[in-house]
Structures are given as C-alpha cells and as structure tokens.
Amino acid sequence: MEVYIGVLLLQIIFLPHSISCDGNLSELVFPSNFLFGTASSAYQYEGGYLSDGKGLNNWDAYSHQPGNLIIDGSNGDIAVDHYHRYLEDVGLMHSLGVNSYRFSISWARILPKGRFGEINEAGIEFYNNLIDALLIKGIQPFVTLTHFDFPQELEDRYGSWMSPQSQEDFAYFADVCFKSFGDRVKYWATFNEPDYQVKFGYLTGFFTILFFDFVTEATVQGIDFTGYLTKLTYRFLEPIIFGRYPPEMRNILGSILPEFTATEKQKLNKGVDFIGVNHYTSYYVQDCMFSVCEPGLGTSKTEGFWAQSSEKNGTPIGEPGELVWQNAYPQGLDKILTYLKDKYHNIPMFITENGYGNMNKADSTTAELLHDAKRAEYIAAYLGALSTAIRNFLAEHSKVQYQQQPKDANNSPFYY
Template sequence: MSIFCKVANLITFAILVSNSVCGEDAFLYDVFPPGFQWGFSTSSYQIEGAWNEDGKGVNIWDTFVHRFPSPIPDKRNGDIACDSYHKFDHDVSLLKYIGANVYRFSLSWSRILPTGRIDHINPAGIQYYNNLINLLLANGIEPIVTLHQWDLPQPLMDIGGWQNEEVIQHFSNFANLAFHAFGDRIRKWVTFNEPNVMCVHGYLTGKYAPGHKNINEALNSARNIVKSHAKVYRLYDRVFRLHQGGKVGMALFSYWLEPKDPQNPAHRKIAEYGMQIMWGSFAFPIVFGNYNDETKQLLGKLRKLKLTSAPVEFTLEESVEIKGSYDFWGLNHYSTYLVEPSKLTSSILHGDLIGLVLGAKISVDPKWPQGARNDITVVPWGLRKTLNWIKERYGSPEIYIMENGYPDYPNAGVEDVSRVQFHRGYINEMLKAVRLDGVGVTMYLACGLLDSFEWSLGYTVNFGVVYVNHSDPERPRTPKLSSACLQQIFAENGFT
C-alpha cells in the first residue's frame, strides 16, 4: 500500500470515529466565515533552545530545570529543545506546508533584555525575532507576539518577581521596546499567556518555575500581572495604536466545569461558582475594572485565615486603568471536569487549599477518552459550552482560540489517530458555537506545531502535529497524520 493510500485510510478511519463521538449532537458540516484564521501557538522556552547563546540572559526556567535534583521527571530541559533558534526557517516551512496563515510565538524577555531591565539591550535577540517575523510575512503568515509566557528574567525574580510592583515598570519598558522594534509588522499582541496557570503552578503548587508554594505570593503576583497588563495596554493606546493599528489582549486558560448532576441546583451552583473564580482574577477586572463578587469573597476568606495580604479590591485609580483594557479575548482550552459540592476535597484546578475553600469536588466521566495527561480528557462539547459562557457573561467579545491540543506519549509515533479525532471534534464544536450560537470566534491556534519541552513534564508528553527527534542533534522534524488533518481543515475553512 502506498504512503498516500495509508494516510488517506487512517484519516478516513479517524473521521468516522470522531464524527460519532465528538459532540453532544450531530457532526456539523459547514465552513467558518471568510477571513477566519488558522495556525499554531508556541512559546520561546519550549522550542528555541540556545539558552546561553548570543548574549541571552538567564530566566527562571533556566534556573528551575538546572536544579539538582531536577524537578523534571525525565531530568531534561529546554537548553536545546527543538533548536528553533537555529531552525526557525524549518518551522516556517512547516507552517506554510500545513497551510497556517497565523503563528503565535512568545518573546524571550531575557534574550532581548538579559537582565530584564531596559539599560542592557541585546541586539542579537532583537535580530532573531526580526528574522522570524520577516520570514513569516514573506510566506503569507501573520505573526502574533506573546510578550510573556512564564520565563521571567532571573534578575527580576531575585527582587521578588511578580510580587514586587517594581517589575510592573520593567515589563512596561520591555513591552515598549517590543512595540518599537516589531510593532510596524505586528497587528496582534498578547501581554500574558495563561497568567492564571503561571500563578497557580509557579507560586502555589511549585510545579513550575520558580517552584514556590505560597498562596500569598500567588495572589499578589496575580494582582500585579493584571496591573502590568493594563499598564501595557494603555501604553499601546497612548503611543502606538494610531500609527500601528494593532490589537492587545490576554490569553487565559479555562476548563469547562460541568455539574455532575445537571438537574441538581447545588451542582449547577458550584459549577458556576468555579467558572466565576477561574475567570474572576483576570478577565473580570480587565473587562469590568475589579474582581467579581465570588473572587472578593474568596479573597476575604483567605485574608481572615491570614493566608494572604492581597487586597479584595483594586483601588479606584487602578480600576480606571484596568477597566476595558482588551481588544480581544484569547482562550486556551483543553478539557472539561465534572463538579459537585464537597467540604473535604482536593482540587486539580487550584491546589489543595483552594479546593477546600471552594468546597468543590472535581472528577471526570470514566467514559471520556484520555491522553497522556491525567488532567486532559477529550470532551469536545466543553469548548462550545465555554465559548457560550464567555459570550453570555462578557458581552460577546471577539475570541481567539489560542491553544487547543492533545497530549500523547513520545512513543505514539506519527500515526496519531487520537490527535486527529481530538482536533476534528473540538474544531467542530467551535464551528457549532460560531454558526449555531453566534459566538464571535475568529481564530483557531492548535497547540502545538512541534513536539516540544512540556514544562514540568519535560519530554514525557507530546502535543505537536510534527514529530521532533530529540535524540538527534539535528532535531529533524516529521509531520504526523494530524498535520494532514489540519491541513485539510485549514484549506476547507471547516468541514465540507
């Protein structure tokens, strides 16, 4: 059998299976509106490598993974990763081959400002991103820039990191430099990627850099990140928007929380409460200027327990700057959980302590398919419900799906039928949200393009639609079956 026939047969099989299991109702054959954008998301630490080359400074992930003993299960790191610092042209060729018309990547703050401060600019770092941006544009691919995805320069961590309000100004200086250096070609900026995950796992569970376990640090860092985002948004408004014409937003991670018993009012109430808490620390202030009632109440409880000094509200001056500081919402969505009330529980979402405070028990339906991560089950209809929840509570904003992907084991090979089923299922539920529910989604970015360093899991889990052989110094790339699936969806702008 020819390779072409084998691939065609595998995709046909995956389509038949995904059509039967992907949603709560029938598979929808339709296309997205004209101009819908398709592409991939990556981040600097996960793919670039070159951790100490060409003047780059040390960031908190460099420090974290070089500890002894290593906190990473396979004892590996992102020192080389996919070597995209040297092979970005290979990545752009893959994007073009698959048919992507947009690509989101993050800037390595410490590659551009080795100390995190504006008084030491590294020209080689700026040149690297200029080369990447220019090559993307030359191939008809729009670059989207994330200013910060978790890799804070170590010198700024040494003064307290995001807990220290001084870092707000350093981040604004970094953003100002990026707008000046790249803004003539960038039309969409993401200030922070998943700051909710960064604060929980970086400062509460200790799974991510800097590896701290302190709820007060997590909450104060979250507060300062909201203020940092707003400061940068207002900077763009004031100085750059008129002549650059871009948009600025944030990408937030969100599960869908489904009542375990939808007929039980207590289950529905705790599910809604969990969603409000998940969105209340970042999205609600950015839209409305302050925390929602649920978040204020939670902060109040934690203050009474003397677990945090974080204020329960922003000041009036802060609120004025924060309110309305967005042009779009970036949603990173992977999975769904069942929720029911419980006084004694641990929570996958927010760490043991927060789970106790929430009074929520989190579980999954054993019938839901599961990949290589126990916190990601395949529940496509959860994406549609999440999108409708955002629309109903946040005034129909423009939404970009900025991450959505399936975790597989490294030995799964290139015939990744489960990933094909995942992407078809989730994209079809997104299509239903757009065509049947009127949700304003205008972009879908799969996570990820390459098999890369997966944070606290190292290389024990893969999300890429392109296999990278990390045992080979050349880091050769091989497209998987899922890349052919997405190539077809991108070309058809949906399902025809």
C-alpha cells in the same frame, strides 16, 4: 507544535462558508477570514539558550540545578532548535496551510539584564527575521510577551514577580517589543496563563513538574457545570473587564482583595481587545464551601473552595487520553465559548491553545509517530464543536436581526 484555533466571530458577523476537510469533517462553517494556526512558547522551542548575547532566564537556571523536580531531567538548552531552524519551521507551517502562528518572546534574549542592562540587538534581529519570514508566507504573527520565563537577573535582584519593581521592568520590556515589532505585529498578549503561574509557580511549586512533562493545562477550561467558572475566569477577567472582583470572591476573601481606585478603573475601561482561551479538556466540579472535599486543586480558601474530577460515578467525562488530565470532551469547547460570549458581551475571542498531548515513548518508530490517528480525531471533534458554536451564534444573530427589521416590504429588503 500544538494546534490552536483563532476565533474572530463573537463581535462582528462574517459571512460563513463551507470548507471540505478530511476525516469526520465535511460541512463546517467558518468565516472567510478565520485564522487557523500553530502555537509555541520560547523556552520549550527556541533552544540557543546562551546564543548571541541571550541572558539566563529562570528556567535556564532551574533546569541546571541538581536534584530539581523535572521528571525526565531534560532542559531547554536546545529544545527543537527553533532559534537556528525557524525558516524550516515557517516552511512547515506554510505547507500545513495555517495562516497564523502564536509564539512568545524570550525576555532574556531581548533584555538579558532587564532594565538594568543594554538591549540585545541580536535578539531583536532574531524576532524581526522570524516575523518577516512569517509575513512573507502569509502567516499572521501572534506575540505573547511572557510565557512563564523572565530574566534570572530580575529574580536575583528583587525576586521577580514577588516585588512591585517587576511592574517597571515589564513595562520597559513591553515598550521595547512594541517599538521593535509593533509595525508588523497586530495581535499581542501580555501573560500566558497568569493563574497557573501564580498557583504552580509560587503557591505549590508543582509547576516545574508540569512544564517539562507535557503541554501545560488550560487556563480557562470548559467545565460541565458552568456556574463554577467563576473560580477560573472571574478572578482575572472580571477585574480587567469590569474593574471589580466578583461577589463570590469577596464573600470568601473579604479584605484580602484590593479595591480599585477611580483612576485604575478608568485605565481598565475597554482595556481588553480580545480574550485568549486555552482549552484542552473539561472537568466535573464540586462545591467545597459547604461540603467535605478531598484536599487538592481548588480546595483552598484563596482558590474558592471547589474541587474537580475527570469522572462522575466512575464514568469519565469524555474519552481518556494518554495524559491523565486530558479527556476528549469537545462539547466543552462549545460551552466555554458560549459562556464567555454571553458573560462578557461579545468581546472577540481567540482560542490561543488547543491540542492533543502524548507521553514521550523512546521506543516509538517513525511509522507509529506518523500514524497520529488520535490527534486527528481529537482536532476533528473540537473543530466540529467550534463550528457548532459558530452556527448557533449566526442563527441567534440572524433571529435578532429579523426581529428588529421593520415589517414593511416597502421599507425593508428583509420583509418576510
């Protein structure tokens, strides 16, 4: 279960307090109602893939196909058996002291045939029980509606996301979830990493390899040169928040991009309550618009002609980890939060994913697994970077407040 960190700091100021932590953390500033939590996705955790009326989803179907691209040949039939052992898992989370848990709902467990069949009441009961168990322990549920899985029925009928019919199905699914769980769930996310689903699920087909081998890479990554963040964040955040695609995309794609109608722009106005940031690592980037780059991620027209690398002049951007894509570069977290705060006018943010990945080692002993020093170092360093972002924001806000105070001791308690 990967650790994630909820951030409620960039729109409303909370009084900071210091907490003592083990390891390298001693005096970190976090708001009193700051959320620390864990995160999971349904297919990777639940198991029970045909239990109690659940229908097949796309990963159930794919993982059972002979000759698929899953590196170790595994599947999610059992996973960590969260479906049957959720009470134990909630107890473990409570023992860790976390106060939030992000999980996704298996669409096929709720609606085995989408809108073309009945609601599976056993699926509704499972999530009701999970949510209630979390709340009893003081753990806030964060629900993601789709984390790369959808009913295979929809794939068979009309090609799922490739068809406009998917809009009607998703709206129906969301409505069922809101009505069933909305009285207790305050925080909802629609799609997990939609750009990765588009690119790796439909453009390259490489997504299937990534999904089973290690924790999926981040949607929004702290890139060393933030100007290129346009290629990663603008294409989703800009249309949703401002009702337009950024000029950089229009210059490259031209008429390929759709225009928003006045009605659509009105619907998008204030349509985002928070930004979810999945952050694990950072990269150097190269502009491929006017220079020659090796073929790879980002170098196509539809992606914006950019390339990324974990090193520059042979030097890694941070300490390399066991996963080839994950170098520890905690200051990247500070950079991405600050960038998004400034760019999108203090919309609240949650760090919905962050954590340290390991390769599976069949011969590992229990003692070796428990001596998880690298993960502890990684999380400590990233918490430190997050604390820096909070400190800088509080200092900036305090300065602005001071500058706005009237310079009359008789009228202001903040006279200096």
